[in-house]
Amino acid sequence: MKPAIQLTERGLYCPQGDFYIDPWKSVPRAVVTHAHSDHACRGCGQYLTTPEGLAVLKVRMAADAVIETLPFGTSTHINGVQLSLHPAGHVLGSAQVRIEHAGYVSVVSGDYKIEPDRTCTPFEPVRCHLFLTESTFGLPVYRWPAPGEVSSQINQWWARNRSNGQSSVVYAYSLGKAQRILAGLDAGIGPIITHGAVEPLNQAYRESGISLPPTRTVSQVDNAKEFKGAMVLAPPSAQGTPWMRRFGEVSQAFASGWMQIRGTRRRRALDRGFVVSDHADWPGLLQAIEATGAETVWVTHGYSAVLVRWLQERGTEAQVLETRFQGEAGDTAGIEEADKPEAGQTQPEVAPS
Amino acid sequence: MNQFAQLFxxxxxxxxxxxxVDALSDYFRAASPEDSAWALFFLTGRRLKQAVPTKLLRAWAMEQAGIPDWLFQESYDAVGDLAETIALLLPPPTGVDETALHHWVDRMNDLRFQGVEEQKRFVLEAWSQLGTPERFVWNKILVGAFRVGVSQQIVLRGLSKAKGVDVSQLTERLMGDWKPSAESYEQLISAATEQENLSRLFPFFLAHSLEDGDPTRLGPVTDWQAEWKWDGIRCQVIRRQGETWLWSRGEELITDRFPEIESLAHALPNGTVIDGEILAWADGRPLPFLQLQPRITRKTLTKTILRKAPVVLMAYDLLEHQGQEIRALPLVERRSLLETVIQNASGNPCVKLSPLVSGADWLAVSAEQARSRELGAEGLMLKRRSSPYRAGRTRGDWWKWKVEPYTADAVLTAAQRGSGKRASLYTDYTFSIWKNGELVPFAKAYSGLTDIEIQEVDAFLRKHMREKFGPVRTVEPLLVFELGFEAIQRSTRHKSGLAVRFPRILRWRRDKTAEQADSIESIEALLTLSQATQPISNTENPENPGSASRERFLFDL
Structure with missing residues (x-):
């Protein structure tokens, strides 16, 4: 039995079904796991995603993009290949792609996390022969604190800053991370202001039925006094821009899994680093892989060599797969990635390298 | 432990x-005297001997985390700090830590005399109770490597704020071999005795750099007093009621390091405080700063050391005269009083009045500034004649106007990881120059690149590493940087035969290849040039304008 997926220069390809999964160059047919720009490139003929991911993907794709949807757990057949999508728990609408051909089941997980997150459908393990996993945080030093714990840290920090007359700025990805942090904020503390790159995605989340605390953009605030003590959600690229000036004295934080490491936290020279990631931590990766029962594991973007060696030592057939996916920007090699200009609708959040 | 880790x-x-300062003050207000004593001990850079060998801690951590050696190593490479790596790898705590810092430390101190099994039991017990931040701090203490990004000065400001005791008094009481305990802590924060008030120094007035090197914007030259900027140890000499105290700028008491100055002070009238600079001096000119180093670093001052580096006090200013504090007087008046005081002490070769540099206009003063190196000075100090003696680094009245540094193009040949904010990045570089067709190490430099450049160099280095010598990795000699430095000396301890002072990276020479870097001959030409003149260097560390490097090694006493 052979996997029905192969790596090509345009991305992961299923020759039997003649479609790509998360291609990094334009192709006729793309199955998209989620709308982050290293997984969803523009210019493809047709896209397939989940109904939950539709609104978000529309924000990121050209206005005339042809996007079809397939509900979680529903199978479709393409040239004799059985295809279905299953929750990946990464961001709203994010899916794992299950491909069954001639009795062989392959699952491409895209990016995923297994922690609960009320802004998206939780990760579901899918039994398979071949599992294609990310490894962004594939080192045992990455183990996330409970999500509720981080939310209360953020709220406490915000409340304290507000009482000191400071605004609080959290730099986070505009798709996924920002909404997840937003969902944990206590709107009773004060007003929540979002950057123009974040707000369209908040709207897409709300349209998709995810309730989020009320937010306003800068232009929706009439009285500049309201900025003082507010919570501001902005993409990392907003740091140090003139846009920030209106908030007066600010305390700034970065929300990322990389904030787990003190050196990374300190290097950003911000006041706080909150450990929040939409990628699986080390225990999460191991648990997810185990639950698939896969006999073969292909490991992409991240600490792939480490995870492969760990799996091999435990008797799993594993290999590194060199893709162009990027995981979470902001590590030692990639801080500048997170700082790339980002304007939500016009520019990708994380450009493929 | 919890409180202390929170403070950290x-x-x-x-x-x-x-x-x-506020965080420290809050801590000292809330913590018990026993805990405060140990906190102060660790925060001021004092260390206990390593209680448990690192190798064992590492082995126990791997066992607890259930990971093999290679994975520990991978983790360590990503984190860049052993104590932190262990803290992150251990399974989540099973208990709750309610044990006070001093209990943990007391138990740890007993540990050195116990067998490996007891050591292990204790360490695992601590790990199982402490949360990640506490474990990190605890591991740092265990391996004798606790360090936090605050100077003793800041810690003492926090303590001073909490307990209302002067920083200089705390400094003096902490001198020498301070033993942490509830009693010694209570004594430390008790009210000042009359005797202690006598030794009190004034906050130093520090100058800003004249960044653009253009003094004309300072107004008429006649408003300004110009003096040479010397490179030594800035200090205050205090003579009160028949006793002498010599304070460094870092508020370290250094009286016993400079017996000549102490005996000089005997000739000063009671109620005198002089601001000046200690310089190694011979044949009418300053010796390189490096000559002063043994005075600071050696435990005992031998006759040889005293002879090799005779010192003088270059007197700048007078802060107390006939028992009256006179900082509010205009500089011209203080200067004239200082001249009287120094004249009266004349005959003592150990004191010099800082010479004034005059010029009819700024152009003439510039011409003087340009010959600073000939005199062994590093530039000029410009002080407003009407200025009071202010506290700290206050802008506007005092400016330091330094000459351009020496430069050389050198090749990056080895690198080491930084620490703290730069842990896990290769930021500490060794630079080499050509000597007989071979690259020889010439200087080490840590700063001068932007964060973005550091990332870029780091990424490059990781791809071009060659060999490993402990923490140092040699790299392919491909990148060229322009280095700036303040002084050059012959040195038998350096392979290049030269030692430079305050080397730092001025810019990345992407346009140059290793072959185009400088050779020993071109640096030696600078040496010849400078030996005619014996240049010396900054009082300020250009890497870190906020803190003089002097203070840093005074802490190592």
Missing amino acids: TTLDETNKTSGK
């Missing part, structure tokens, strides 16, 4: 000095 985290996260 806050200090770690706070960039502003005032925030750090």
Whole structure:
């Protein structure tokens, strides 16, 4: 039995079904796991995603993009290949792609996390022969604190800053991370202001039925006094821009899994680093892989060599797969990635390298 | 432990000095005397001997985490700090830590005399109770490597704020072999005795750099007093009621390091405070700063050391005269009083009045500034004649106007990881120059690149590493940087035969290849040039204008 997926220069390809999964160059047919720009490139003929991911993907794709949807757990057949999508728990609408051909089941997980997150459908393990996993945080030093714990840290920090007359700025990805942090904020503390790159995605989340605390953009605030003590959600690229000036004295934080490491936290020279990631931590990766029962594991973007060696030592057939996916920007090699200009609708959040 | 770890985290996260002082003050207000004593001990850079060998800690951590050696190593490479790596790898705590810092430390101190099994039991017990931040701090203490990004000065400001005791008094009481205990802590923060008030120094007035090197914007030259900028140890000499105290700028008491100055002070009238600079001096000119180093670093001052580096006090200013504090007087008046005081002490070769540099206009003063190196000075100090003696680094009245540094193009040949904010990045570089067709190490430099450049160099280095010598990795000699430095000396300890002072990276020479870097001959030409003149260097560390490097090694006493 052979996997029905192969790596090509345009991305992961299923020759039997003649479609790509998360291609990094334009192709006729793309199955998209989620709308982050290293997984969803523009210019493809047709896209397939989940109904939950539709609104978000529309924000990121050209206005005339042809996007079809397939509900979680529903199978479709393409040239004799059985295809279905299953929750990946990464961001709203994010899916794992299950491909069954001639009795062989392959699952491409895209990016995923297994922690609960009320802004998206939780990760579901899918039994398979071949599992294609990310490894962004594939080192045992990455183990996330409970999500509720981080939310209360953020709220406490915000409340304290507000009482000191400071605004609080959290730099986070505009798709996924920002909404997840937003969902944990206590709107009773004060007003929540979002950057123009974040707000369209908040709207897409709300349209998709995810309730989020009320937010306003800068232009929706009439009285500049309201900025003082507010919570501001902005993409990392907003740091140090003139846009920030209106908030007066600010305390700034970065929300990322990389904030787990003190050196990374300190290097950003911000006041706080909150450990929040939409990628699986080390225990999460191991648990997810185990639950698939896969006999073969292909490991992409991240600490792939480490995870492969760990799996091999435990008797799993594993290999590194060199893709162009990027995981979470902001590590030692990639801080500048997170700082790339980002304007939500016009520019990708994380450009493929 | 919890309180102390919380303090550590806050200090770690706070960039502003005032925030750090507040956090420290809050801690000292809340903590018990026993805990405060140990906290002060660790925060001021004092260390206990390593209680448990690192190798064992590492082995136990791997066992607890259930990971093999290679994975520990991978983790360590990503984290860049052993104590932190262990803290992150251990399974989540099973208990709750309610044990006070001093209990943990007391038990740890007993550990050195116990067998490996007891050591292990104790370490695992601590690990199973402490949360990640506490474990990190605890591991740092265990391996004798606790360090936090605050100076003793800031810690003492925090303590001073909490307990209302002067920083200089705390400094003096902490001198020497201070033993942490509830009693010694209570004594430390008790009210000042009359005797202690006598030794009190004034906050130093520090100058800003004249960044653009253009003094004309300062107004008429006649408003300004110009003096040479010397490179030595800035100090205050205090003579009160028949006793002498010599304070460095870092508020370290250094009287016993300079017996000549102490005996000079005997000739001063009681109620005198002089601001000046200690310089190694011979044949009418200063010796390189390096000559002063043995005075600071050696435990005992031998006759040889005293003879090799005879010192003088270059007197700048007078802060107390006939028992009256006179800082508010205009500089011209203080200067004239200083001249009288020094004249009366004349005959003592150990004191010199800082010579004034005059010029009819700024152009003439510039011409003087340009010959600073000939005199062994590093530039000029410009002081407003009407200025009071202010506290700290206050802008506007005092400016330091330095000559351009020496430069050389050198090749990056080895690198080491930084620490703290730069842990896990290769930021500490060794640079080499050509000597007989071979690259020889010439200088080490840590700063001068932007964060973005550091990332770029780091990424490059990781791809071009060659060999490993402990923490140092040699790299392919491909990158060229322009280095700036303040002084050059012959040195038998350096392979290049030269030692430079305050080397730092001025810019990345992407346009140059290794072959185009400088050779020993071109540096030696600078040496010849400078030996005619014996240049010396900055009082300020250009890497870190906020803190003089002097203070840093005074702490190592």
